[in-house]
Structure formats: structure tokens, C-alpha cells
Amino acid sequence: MVSGRVLVIAGSDSSGGAGLEADQKVIAAHGCYAMTATTALTAQNTTGVFDIHHVPAEFLRKQIDACINDIGVDVVKTGMLASAATVDAVATALEEHKVKTLVIDPVMIATSGSQLLAPEALQVLRARLLPRATILTPNLPEARLLLADAGYGHLPVDKVDDLEVIASAVHALGPRWVLVKGGHCPFRRNGTAAGTPEEREIVVDLLFGGPDERAFKIQTPYHETRNTHGTGCSLASAIASNLAKGMDMPRAVKAACRYVEAGIKTAPGLGAGSGPLNHFH
Numbered sequence: 001m002v003s004g005r006v007l008v009i010a011g012s013d014s015s016g017g018a019g020l021e022a023d024q025k026v027i028a029a030h031g032c033y034a035m036t037a038t039t040a041l042t043a044q045n046t047t048g049v050f051d052i053h054h055v056p057a058e059f060l061r062k063q064i065d066a067c068i069n070d071i072g073v074d075v076v077k078t079g080m081l082a083s084a085a086t087v088d089a090v091a092t093a094l095e096e097h098k099v100k101t102l103v104i105d106p107v108m109i110a111t112s113g114s115q116l117l118a119p120e121a122l123q124v125l126r127a128r129l130l131p132r133a134t135i136l137t138p139n140l141p142e143a144r145l146l147l148a149d150a151g152y153g154h155l156p157v158d159k160v161d162d163l164e165v166i167a168s169a170v171h172a173l174g175p176r177w178v179l180v181k182g183g184h185c186p187f188r189r190n191g192t193a194a195g196t197p198e199e200r201e202i203v204v205d206l207l208f209g210g211p212d213e214r215a216f217k218i219q220t221p222y223h224e225t226r227n228t229h230g231t232g233c234s235l236a237s238a239i240a241s242n243l244a245k246g247m248d249m250p251r252a253v254k255a256a257c258r259y260v261e262a263g264i265k266t267a268p269g270l271g272a273g274s275g276p277l278n279h280f281h
């Protein structure tokens with residue numbers, strides 16, 4: 001039984017580990033119904049992104065309208081938005097369709113280093129999309145790029161509590177909730193930053209809903225693995241699915257973190273580079 005309609009506005013990953021292809025697997029694995037509006041096509045595998053083909057903003061808008069006008073939508077999730085024109089078109093479409101629940105994964109740079117969002121699009125993202133977000137899910141480098149673009153200086157992370165300072169600054173940019181993902185900065189079990197690879201013991205993701213809400217630290221064991229391709233897309237789609245099924249935000253996020261951790265632990269080990277997760281477990 002399908003229990004929630006999720007529209008994904010994102011880019012395609014031809015190798016199926018990230019992007020729209022991963023999103024659809026995750027949403028299906030959660031028993032929800034996935035629709036897609038494609039922003040860009042990538043020629044990509046586990047070793048890198050070889051080329052990007054952009055979909056014109058007017059065509060993207062037609063895809064969004066076609067899905068929402070007929071099937072309707074419970075949650076919209078955005079991933080790779082590619083260009084300032086795309087961000088602008090998406091913001092206008094969400095506004096006109098009065099979309100209420102919006103999960104934004106601010107995809108910027110692939111693990112392999114490819115630029116998935118034009119630098120000039122950051123400002124449009126901040127001005128037009130972040131204030132509409134029900135939840136924004138930046139990893140640490142993305143949070144830092146957003147904050148730098150908004151005029152903040154560098155915020156160091158020497159201990160777990162420093163994640164809250166970053167989450168709070170990102171929250172001030174407008175989203176209702178922020179999940180700062182700490183995968184790029186593993187900690188020791190005592191909550192201080194790991195100095196050496198041997199000290200990498202835990203990963204903490206911090207969910208922040210503003211000064212009046214309790215901040216949630218979601219801790220998972222650190223796994224030394226190359227199979228993390230599409231982790232961010234998968235996490236955001238799991239959150240979107242859980243929200244579409246009616247969970248409240250803390251539950252939706254905690255369940256999504258557990259889902260992704262299990263997917264990393266049971267990854268099929270495909271490809272010569274950063275391999276995909278196991279989405280069906």
C-alpha cells in the first residue's frame with residue numbers, strides 16, 4: 001500500500017547510486033509513491049561525474065506542474081538544482097502550488113569534486129528557497145558554504161557542541177528545521193574531534209528547530225568505508241518519505257539516520273570508486 005506522495009526535484013545519476021535514481025529506490029523502500037522532475041542529467045559512475053546536461057527551467061516547470069496538477073503531492077524533496085535559473089523556477093513553482101512540506105538537500109559539490117550547483121545560485125537558494133524549507137539537510141561543507149555566502153566567518157568544529165552553533169546560524173537563514181550532517185567530521189566517543197583515523201569513533205548529526213526547541217544529537221558508529229555515494233540524497237529522501245507517512249520531524253529524522261547507517265553497513269560494494277548504499281533492507 002502506498003502511503004504518501006513524494007515529488008523529487010533533482011538531477012539524475014546514471015549509475016543509480018545518488019540523485020533521482022537513489023531517491024526513487026529510497027521512497028519505494030519506504031512504501032511511498034515517488035514522482036520526479038529532472039533538473040539535469042549526469043554521466044556518472046562511482047568514480048566521478050563525466051558530464052552534465054542541463055534541463056531548461058521551462059521544461060522543469062512543466063514536469064512539476066504535470067505531477068502536482070494530476071497526482072498531487074504530500075512532500076517535495078529537492079536535490080541537485082544545478083543553476084540559478086532552476087532554483088528560481090523551483091521556488092516559483094512551490095510558491096504557486098502552495099507546497100507545505102519541503103525537504104531541501106542543498107547539493108553543491110559531489111564527493112568526486114564536481115560542481116552540482118553553480119556558485120551564483122547560492123544567493124537565490126538562500127533568498128527564495130531556504131525560507132520555504134520545512135527541513136534543510138546540509139553536510140558540514142555545505143553548511144559552511146551557505147554561511148560564507150551569507151557573510152559569516154569560518155566556524156570551527158572541535159567538539160560535538162560546535163555543531164549546534166553552526167546549525168543555529170544556518171537556522172537563521174530561514175528553514176523551520178536544520179539537520180547538520182557530521183559525516184565529514186567524525187568524533188571520538190567523548191565528543192571531541194578525532195585527530196587521527198584511529199580516533200574516528202562516532203558520527204553526530206544535529207537536528208535543530210530553533211532556540212525554543214530541544215536540539216537532537218543523533219549519534220551513529222563511524223564506519224570506515226568507501227561506500228557512501230548518494231548518502232545525502234538517500235537520507236533526505238528517507239526523511240521526506242517518513243514525513244509523508246505522517247511522522248513528526250524528530251522521529252522522521254532519527255528513523256532516516258538509522259536507515260542510512262544500515263544501508264552503508266550492508267552496501268553491495270559495487271564499482272571501483274565510492275559505491276552505492278544498500279537501499280532495500
Ligand code: PLP
Pocket residue numbers: 010011012013018019020042044079080107109110111112116228229230231232233274
Ligand atoms: N549526482 C547527483 C545527480 C546528485 O544529486 C548527488 C547528490 O548529492 C550526487 C551526485 C552526489 O553524490 P555523492 O554522494 O557521491 O557526493
